[in-house]
Structure formats: C-alpha cells, structure tokens
Amino acid sequence: MDQKIARRSFVVGSAAAAGILAAPAIRAQTPTTITFRFNDPEAPQMRAALDEFERANPTIKVNMQRISWADMQAQYLREAATGTAPDVVHISFVQPRSFGGGGALRALDDLIKRDGASLGAKGWDDFFARDLAEGADGKIYAVPWTTDTFTMMYNTEMFAQAGIAAFPTSWDGLRAASRTVAQRTGKAGWGFPAGSCATPTIWFFMNYFFWSNGPGWIDKAADGKYVMGVTPAQAQEALEYFKSYLDEGHNPRSNMSVCLWGAPELVEAMLSGNTAIASVPDTVAMEILAKWDQRNPGKKAPFATAPHPGGRNGSVTNFGGRMLGISPNARNVEQAWRLIRFLVTPEPTFTKHYTNYTPAQRSALTSRNWAPELAGYPRQLANSRSWGPYATGPVPIPFMWNAVGRAAGSVFIGEKTPAIAAAELHETIARELARTQR
Amino acid sequence: MYTTPRSFLVYALLPAFFFLACFYVYPSIFNIQTSLTDLGIFTLRRGGDWIGVDNYVELLTSPDFRRVLFNTVVWLTLAGVTVRIVLGLALAFLLNSRTLRKWRLTTAARLLLIVPWATPPVVAIIVWRWMLDPRVGSINSALTATGIVDQAIPFLSDANWVWPAILLIITWNTLPLVTLTFLASLQSLSAELVEAAEIDGAGPLQLLRYIYLPHLKPAIIVMVLMSTFWTFNNFVYVWLTTGAGPGLYTNVMATEIYIKGFIDGRLGYSAATGVVMATVMTLFGLVYLRVIAKRELVEESK
Numbered sequence: 001m002d003q004k005i006a007r008r009s010f011v012v013g014s015a016a017a018a019g020i021l022a023a024p025a026i027r028a029q030t031p032t033t034i035t036f037r038f039n040d041p042e043a044p045q046m047r048a049a050l051d052e053f054e055r056a057n058p059t060i061k062v063n064m065q066r067i068s069w070a071d072m073q074a075q076y077l078r079e080a081a082t083g084t085a086p087d088v089v090h091i092s093f094v095q096p097r098s099f100g101g102g103g104a105l106r107a108l109d110d111l112i113k114r115d116g117a118s119l120g121a122k123g124w125d126d127f128f129a130r131d132l133a134e135g136a137d138g139k140i141y142a143v144p145w146t147t148d149t150f151t152m153m154y155n156t157e158m159f160a161q162a163g164i165a166a167f168p169t170s171w172d173g174l175r176a177a178s179r180t181v182a183q184r185t186g187k188a189g190w191g192f193p194a195g196s197c198a199t200p201t202i203w204f205f206m207n208y209f210f211w212s213n214g215p216g217w218i219d220k221a222a223d224g225k226y227v228m229g230v231t232p233a234q235a236q237e238a239l240e241y242f243k244s245y246l247d248e249g250h251n252p253r254s255n256m257s258v259c260l261w262g263a264p265e266l267v268e269a270m271l272s273g274n275t276a277i278a279s280v281p282d283t284v285a286m287e288i289l290a291k292w293d294q295r296n297p298g299k300k301a302p303f304a305t306a307p308h309p310g311g312r313n314g315s316v317t318n319f320g321g322r323m324l325g326i327s328p329n330a331r332n333v334e335q336a337w338r339l340i341r342f343l344v345t346p347e348p349t350f351t352k353h354y355t356n357y358t359p360a361q362r363s364a365l366t367s368r369n370w371a372p373e374l375a376g377y378p379r380q381l382a383n384s385r386s387w388g389p390y391a392t393g394p395v396p397i398p399f400m401w402n403a404v405g406r407a408a409g410s411v412f413i414g415e416k417t418p419a420i421a422a423a424e425l426h427e428t429i430a431r432e433l434a435r436t437q438r
Numbered sequence: 439m440y441t442t443p444r445s446f447l448v449y450a451l452l453p454a455f456f457f458l459a460c461f462y463v464y465p466s467i468f469n470i471q472t473s474l475t476d477l478g479i480f481t482l483r484r485g486g487d488w489i490g491v492d493n494y495v496e497l498l499t500s501p502d503f504r505r506v507l508f509n510t511v512v513w514l515t516l517a518g519v520t521v522r523i524v525l526g527l528a529l530a531f532l533l534n535s536r537t538l539r540k541w542r543l544t545t546a547a548r549l550l551l552i553v554p555w556a557t558p559p560v561v562a563i564i565v566w567r568w569m570l571d572p573r574v575g576s577i578n579s580a581l582t583a584t585g586i587v588d589q590a591i592p593f594l595s596d597a598n599w600v601w602p603a604i605l606l607i608i609t610w611n612t613l614p615l616v617t618l619t620f621l622a623s624l625q626s627l628s629a630e631l632v633e634a635a636e637i638d639g640a641g642p643l644q645l646l647r648y649i650y651l652p653h654l655k656p657a658i659i660v661m662v663l664m665s666t667f668w669t670f671n672n673f674v675y676v677w678l679t680t681g682a683g684p685g686l687y688t689n690v691m692a693t694e695i696y697i698k699g700f701i702d703g704r705l706g707y708s709a710a711t712g713v714v715m716a717t718v719m720t721l722f723g724l725v726y727l728r729v730i731a732k733r734e735l736v737e738e739s740k
Contacts, residue, residue, distance in 0.1 A: 074479065074700035081482035102480035195595060196683025198701045254572035256595035256684060265573060328483075396480070399702045410685030413597045 033061040034335050035086035037076065039069045040322075042354060049353035053342045060335045070199055073398065076327075080104035085327035087336040091142060093132045093321045094387055094397045100134075100141030106326040107139040111337050119143070120344045126361045127344075129321060132391050142323035143340055144360035148281040149317045150204055150261070150308070151380040153288065157302040158185050158276040167306035171209060174277075174309045175244065181276040182250035189250035191275035193266060194242070195259035196409030202242060203401045204261075205279065206408070207318065209238045211385065213311035217400055217429055218393045226393040226437060228430050235422035239411045246412055256412055259405075267291065270303075279308065281320060282377050283356045289373055305376030307383060319384045321360050394436035395429065403428050466716075473710035479703035486706050493710035502686070503694075510670060510690040513601050519665045521609050523658065526616030531650075533617070534624045548621075555614035562611045563678040570594055570603055595684045604688060608675045612668075616661055623657040624650070659731050663723065670719055691715045 031054075038046050043066060050062045065086055067075055073095065079085035081104070091099065099105045116124035124130075129144045152174075154167060159177075162184040168174045178189025193201045210216055215229030245251035258265050262284040269275035270288050280288070285305060292301045307315040324340045326333060343349050346359050358368060370377055390397050407425040410416040416424070473493055477486025497503050529551070538544050554562065569576050570593040578590035593603040627650070635649050651658075673692035676682060682689040682697060689697070691711060699708030 077479050077482055098480045102478075103483035104480070196685055197681040198697070253595075254590060254592050257572060257592050259681070396703050402697065402701045406683070406686045408685075409683050410687065413595065413684045413687065415597055415685055415687055 031059050031061040032332050032335050033063055034088065034330075034332050034339065035063045035065055036088045036339060037065045037067060037072070037086040037090055039067055039072050039090045040357075042356065045353045045355075049343070049349050052348055052353070053339060056342070057335075057338060060338065062339060070197075077102070077104055080327055080329065083329040085329055087327060087330040087332060088339055089325050089327055090145075091323050091325055093129055093144070093319065093323060094391050096133050096142040096323055096325060097135050097391055098396055099325070100139065101136050103328060105141040106328050106330060106333065107135075107141060108143065108326065108337075109140050111333075112140055112143075115337075115341065119341060120359065120361045120364075121346050122361065122363045126363050128362055128365075129319060129323075129360055129386060132386060133323060136392075142325035143344055145322045145324050145344055146354075146357040147319055147321035147360040147365070147381075148283060148358065149320055149377070149380050149384045150208070150279045150281055151285065151305045151317070151374075151376045152277060152279050152308055153270070153285050153303055153305050153376075154277045155270070155273060155275075155302050156304050158187065158273065161185050162276075167304070169307075169309055169315070171212070171241065171309045171311065175241070178245060178250045178277060179248055182248075185276065187273065188252050188255075188269065188275040190245060190277040190279070191251050191255055191266065191269055192242075192245070192279060193258040193260060193263060194246060194251065194256045194408070194412050196405055197259035198398070198402050198405070200259050200401070200405030200408070201261045201279075202408045203404045204318065205242065206238050206404055208308050208316060209241065209311075210234065211316040212309070212313050214313065216389065217404075218389050218395060218433060220389045220393070226389055226395075226433060228426065228433060230426070232419075232423045232426040235407075235426055236418045239408060239418035239422055242408065243411050243418060256409075262287070271295070282358065282374060285374055285377070286356045286371075289371065301373055303373045305374050305380075307376055307380045310383075315380065315383050317380055317384045319381075319386055323360075393433075395432050399432055400429055469709050470713055472706055473713050475706045476704075477706040477709075479700060479705055482705070489706070493707045494714070497707065497710050497714065502689075505686070506689050506691055506694045509688060510692075513605075513688075514672070514676070514690050515666055515670045517601075518605055518608055518669045519662060521605060522613055522616050522665055523662060525609065525613055526620055526661070527654070527658075529613065529617040530620035530624055533621050551614045551617060554610050555612075555618075557611065559611055559674050560678060563607060563675065566603075566607045566610070567594065567679060594680055597684065597687055600680060600684065600688055604676060604679050607679055608669070608672075611675075612665075616665065619657055619661055620654060623654050627653050663726055663731075666722065666726075667719060670722075671715070 036050065040046070043064070047064060050064055054061060069092070072091075076085055076089055076091075077099070080099075080102075085104070089105075096105060100107070112119065112124055120126055127144045129147065130140070133140050133142045133144060135141050152167060158181055159165075159167075162177075162181040164177050164180060168177045174190065180189075181187070182189040192205060207216065210230055213234075215234075217228070217230050218226050219229035221227045246253055246256070255265075261280055266275070266278060266280075267284065267288055270278050271291055278284075278288075285303075289301055289303065292303070308317055309315065324343060326336045326340070330336050344359065344361075346361070346364050350357060350359050350364070358365060365378075365381065368378075387397065390400070403425060407416075407421045411418050411421045472486070474488060474490060475486030476489045476492075532538065533544065533547055533551070538547060557565075568574070570578070572578055572590040572592040575590070575593075577593075578587075581587045582590060591599060593599045632645065632649060635645055640648065671692060672690075673696065676688055676690050677693050677696065680688045682693040692715070695708050695711045695715070698711060699705050
C-alpha cells in the first residue's frame with residue numbers, strides 16, 4: 001500500500017514538475033484566439049479564407065461568429081457597451097461614424113499610420129468610402145472591405161417577346177416596359193420586393209428615384225447644417241410611382257410579403273422566368289447566374305444588366321458596402337489587425353474564397369473582369385454616390401430606413417393615401433432631424 | 439437564532455426578497471430612470487442626458503401611440519384572449535364528453551392537443567408562415583386547387599387578413615394550456631352532481647348555465663388574467679410573423695418598444711413605452727382582481 005502511494009506520488013510529482021518546467025514553452029505555442037463576427041451568408045467560403053489565414057499565422061486562431069445583418073447592430077452595440085463584443089466586427093458602410101461616436105469601435109489611426117502603405121492592394125489611399133470610415137471626431141474607425149451597388153437585371157428573352165429592344169432609361173419608361181412585359185408574357189414585370197420590415201428594399205429604390213431627379217431626404221446646406229431635401233410632394237410622387245406597379249398588377253401583390261433584395265422568392269422568380277426585371281446587388285446577380293448555370297448546363301443565361309433609370313441627374317445609386325472594425329474591448333488588437341490586413345488583401349480572400357464580392361479598392365474595382373451578363377455593374381458603379389449627408393448627418397440611417405419602409409407599406413396595402421403617408425413621413429424625419437441636430 | 443416566529447419568517451423570506459430586489463425592483467427603477475433620459479443605442483457607453491418627462495409627453499401625444507395601443511388592446515389582447523377562452527372551453531367540453539369516451543378517442547385527442555403546446559413558438563411561426571405563403575404555401579395551394587379563391591391570398595401582407603392570421607397562429611400555439619386547465623377543472627366536477635341535475639330534468643343548456651360554468655368560474659378567472667398578461671406583453675408572435683407590418687399595421691406595444699429602442703436607436707423613449715405598458719397591465723390586474731375576482735371569492739364564501 002505504502003509502495004503504491006509512493007509510486008503514485010512520484011508519478012504525480014514528476015508530472016507536476018514537468019508541467020511547471022514546460023509551462024512557458026506550452027504558453028508560447030498556445031495560439032491566441034480572436035473572434036470575428038461575420039454577417040454575410042457565405043460562411044463556408046469565409047471559413048476557408050480564415051483557415052488559410054490560420055495556416056499563414058499559426059499563433060492565431062479565429063473563432064467565426066455568425067449573426068444576420070438585421071440583428072447585428074443591436075447585438076453588437078449591446079456587447080460593446082458591456083465589453084463583450086467580438087474582436088473584429090463586420091459592419092456596413094453607414095455604421096462606423098455612429099458606432100465610433102458612441103465608443104463602440106476602436107480608433108484605427110495608429111495602426112493605419114503604421115501599416116497604411118501596405119494595406120490592401122495599393123495602400124490606404126487606394127480604398128474608397130474612407131469618408132464613411134471616419135467619425136465626427138476625425139478618427140478612422142473601420143477599414144472599407146467590400147463594395148456593391150444595385151443594378152437592373154432583366155430577362156432578355158422576355159424583353160424580346162414583349163418587343164422591347166433596349167432597357168429603358170427613364171422611370172416612366174421602366175414602368176411602361178414593366179407593364180408591356182406583363183401584358184405580352186403574362187408574367188411579372190419589375191417584381192420588386194414591396195414588403196415591410198426594418199430594412200426594406202424599397203428604401204433604396206425611393207432614394208434612387210429622388211437622387212436621379214434632385215435632392216435626398218437629408219442634404220447638407222452651405223452653412224454646414226443638415227436640412228430636409230425631399231418635399232412632401234416629392235415623397236408623394238415617389239410613393240405613387242411605386243404603388244402603381246402593384247395597382248396595375250405587373251408587380252404581383254405576393255411581393256408585399258417579400259422585404260429583402262436577395263430573398264429566395266425573388267431569385268427563384270428570375271430563374272423560373274416568372275419575373276422579367278429585378279434590381280439586385282452584384283452578389284445576388286451572381287447567385288442568379290450561378291444557379292442558372294447549375295440548372296441549365298451549357299445553355300446561355302438569358303439575362304443582362306443595365307443601370308437604373310435616371311432623371312435630371314442621370315442614373316444614381318448608392319455605393320453600398322461593408323467595413324471591418326475592431327471592438328473597443330479587443331484584448332488582442334495586433335492579432336485582430338493582422339486578420340483585417342489579411343482579409344482586405346485581394347489575394348487570396350477575394351480571388352479564392354469570397355469571390356462574389358468586390359474589394360472596396362479602386363485598383364481592384366478597375367481590374368475586375370465582369371461577366372458579359374453583369375456589364376451593367378461597372379456602368380452603374382460609375383454613377384453611384386456615397387450616402388453622404390445621410391451618413392454624416394445627425395439622423396441615423398436605420399431610423400430613416402425603417403420610417404420610409406413603413407410609410408411605403410401603409411400605402412401599398414391601402415391603409416393610407418400617398419399624400420397622407422408622404423406628409424407623415426416627411427414630418428417624422430424632419431422632427432427627428434430637429435431633435436438630433438439640437 | 440430565530441427568537442420569535444416573526445423573525446423566523448423574516449429570515450425565511452430574505453432570500454426571496456433579495457432576488458426580487460435584484461431582478462425586479464432594481465431593473466424597474468433603472469428602466470424608469472432610463473425613460474427620463476435621451477439615452478440612445480449609439481450612446482450606450484456614454485450614457486444619456488436627463489430630459490425629464492419629454493419621452494412620456496412625446497409618446498402620449500403621438501398619433502402612432504393611439505394606433506399601437508388600439509392594436510395591443512383590441513386586436514392582440516381582447517380578440518386573442520376571447521378566442522382562446524371560448525375555443526378552450528369548447529374543446530375542454532369536447533374532450534370531457536361521453537361521446538369521445540365511448541369511441542375511445544379521449545387519449546388520442548388529448549395527445550393531439552398537446553402537440554401545438556409542445557411546439558416552440560418560433561418553430562410554430564415559421565411553419566405557419568410557410569403554410570400561409572402566397573406562392574408556395576399549402577393553405578393557398580388548397581384554396582386555389584379547390585376553386586375557393588381564384589388568386590392566392592397574401593395573408594400576412596393583406597390588411598384584411600393579417601390580424602386574423604396572427605390570431606390563428608397565437609391561438610393554435612397557446613390553446614392547449616387553456617383547454618387543459620378547463621379540462622382539469624371539469625374533471626374535478628362530481629359526476630353525481632351532474633347525474634342529479636339530469637335526473638331533475640336539466641337539459642344541456644341548463645347544465646352549462648347552472649353546473650358547469652359556476653364550477654369553471656375560478657379557472658376562467660385565472661386563465662383570463664394570465665392570458666391577458668401573456669398576450670398583452672407578447673413580442674414574439676407579432677414580430678416574427680409580420681415584423682409589425684405591413685407598414686405598421688400590426689405594430690403592438692412590445693414591437694414598438696423594440697422598433698424604437700433597437701431600430702430607431704432611442705432607448706430612453708423605448709423605456710418610457712415600457713413603463714407605460716407595465717402601468718397599463720398593473721392597473722388592469724388591480725382592477726380585475728379587485729372587481730371580478732374579489733366578487734367571485736365573496737360569492738364562493740357565502
């Protein structure tokens with residue numbers, strides 16, 4: 001018995017001594033784990049990119065967390081307020097200013113100053129939307145990562161069947177084409193998502209409608225103050241315009257149950273030829289083309305893309321996009337920064353893994369090879385604008401986004417007339433502008 | 439240690455008071471305090487500035503608030519609870535009936551009844567949303583295939599259908615609890631009492647009026663109270679079914695709190711809405727218990 005105890009004590013003691021002696025070496029080999037909150041649907045592709053990052057940086061492990069774009073803002077801000085946010089966060093172009101101002105992002109000026117020259121393909125100056133990465137205090141809170149814009153995608157065979165030779169360039173022309181396609185093919189024309197939610201697609205289309213003819217909801221006056229740009233009459237005109245698609249029946253009322261631009265219902269409607277026209281970001285257009293190829297091997301896809309209709313200002317859409325930031329509670333800032341540097345470098349992230357997305361860098365944008373069906377995207381990108389006063393002004397974009405979508409929803413179901421909804425919507429945004437600009 | 443029964447009681451209740459203070463009193467006070475500030479979601483780390491009762495004034499004078507209150511009280515709560523109580527009673531009588539026993543269907547029917555209750559609300563809502571979908575939904579497929587309607591009905595985005603659709607989902611998911619509660623009460627009713635009434639010549643309506651409903655009254659009182667609280671405060675069913683849309687057509691107080699707090703970013707305003715909501719329910723509970731429940735208890739004791 002004593003012998004057994006002695007032997008056991010010897011074994012335990014030796015193991016403990018070995019552990020103590022080996023601890024520094026083990027610690028040196030133990031990788032640092034950082035968390036990356038990623039919100040796009042391409043999780044497997046991103047995991048593959050992160051695996052490649054881990055192979056190149058064996059001392060860093062990346063734990064990828066997932067959340068939907070709809071929930072990311074509230075979730076992240078709660079976490080940032082309590083010091084539990086992920087190290088690296090995936091945010092949209094419109095968020096760095098408000099997040100940074102609220103202390104929910106770490107300023108990156110010191111890191112960009114040190115490594116800016118080697119950031120991305122051609123250094124920090126090659127990135128665009130850098131104005132949106134800045135806070136009101138002039139500090140940089142995020143690195144632009146990807147960019148996109150909405151472009152019109154249409155079914156060329158259905159257009160030919162309807163006798164339409166070229167994609168229309170005016171808003172009235174688009175409605176006429178949508179109507180004609182529906183009449184001659186029995187299918188939907190422009191089947192845009194008309195549903196209500198906190199982040200409805202109609203927000204983008206209404207802005208394109210306004211911008212192509214003049215002002216935006218909020219503009220910056222010469223004295224630096226922010227003012228209401230759109231009048232109630234202009235808001236009413238836009239609401240009436242989009243409502244007419246539903247009233248005339250060339251956008252089916254079932255699309256009132258669809259809210260988001262990449263909804264499977266819309267993708268399927270384009271693939272099946274039940275809808276002739278869609279307005280989608282390049283990632284969704286690529287998804288449609290990929291699925292078409294999968295279902296119809298060897299057959300040419302009957303799709304083409306063209307810029308949105310225009311008005312006095314031509315065709316204007318917004319530069320959408322995503323950025324990467326570091327949370328204020330990140331303990332491993334150097335490792336988080338190394339991950340950001342890896343992800344914004346086009347090779348291999350965008351060339352091997354995250355291939356549906358375009359880096360938010362001028363050099364990458366100009367050198368990108370677009371498929372013939374997607375030729376409308378570079379043309380549209382050339383006519384895209386930043387959110388500008390929306391992002392730098394005092395009214396949070398999510399507030400306007402929600403308000404515009406709700407107003408449109410109440411008009412589409414006939415609960416309110418366009419005139420009443422437009423007046424209420426204008427008053428809602430004007431009141432918030434007055435409150436937040438005080 | 440416990441010198442008197444009174445001190446024993448105090449010590450025994452201390453843990454409960456501690457938890458109540460931590461998880462109910464403190465959050466309530468914090469919420470009231472937040473409602474008096476302009477705290478925003480982007481200024482969580484910095485905190486909000488004191489603005490007095492501005493949030494309450496804005497809320498109570500807002501035309502949107504009247505609509506939200508109407509949706510919450512009339513559609514969600516009044517209609518929802520009424521449907522649930524009436525259907526719950528009907529199903530309880532059915533499950534307690536001699537006919538069902540005679541056909542040996544009682545066990546199967548009770549098991550079937552438990553299925554919706556065992557289904558988590560999120561799952562139930564997703565399944566119902568799919569069934570109600572105008573493109574691929576089984577309900578619309580059945581309606582169009584049988585010629586009942588020419589075109590599919592967008593149940594969740596049509597003003598005429600959206601509230602009935604929400605109530606259908608809530609009722610389906612929550613009816614079993616109400617039914618089982620009434621069924622348990624019915625089963626505690628003495629069979630001799632019913633037989634005696636029948637021998638005395640009481641018909642079905644008289645049995646219902648003079649035997650069953652008086653016996654079920656305490657259960658009905660409790661279920662109405664509990665259902666009202668659950669329904670009035672409920673967020674999940676409306677938010678996941680319609681997102682408070684189309685437009686804000688189905689916006690209720692719980693979804694309004696979420697929209698104002700986490701979409702518009704106005705946490706102070708959202709907290710004020712929460713305080714008003716809690717006040718409304720407290721008042722309802724007090725009035726209900728004092729007026730209805732107390733009267734019933736007095737009658738019971740006579």
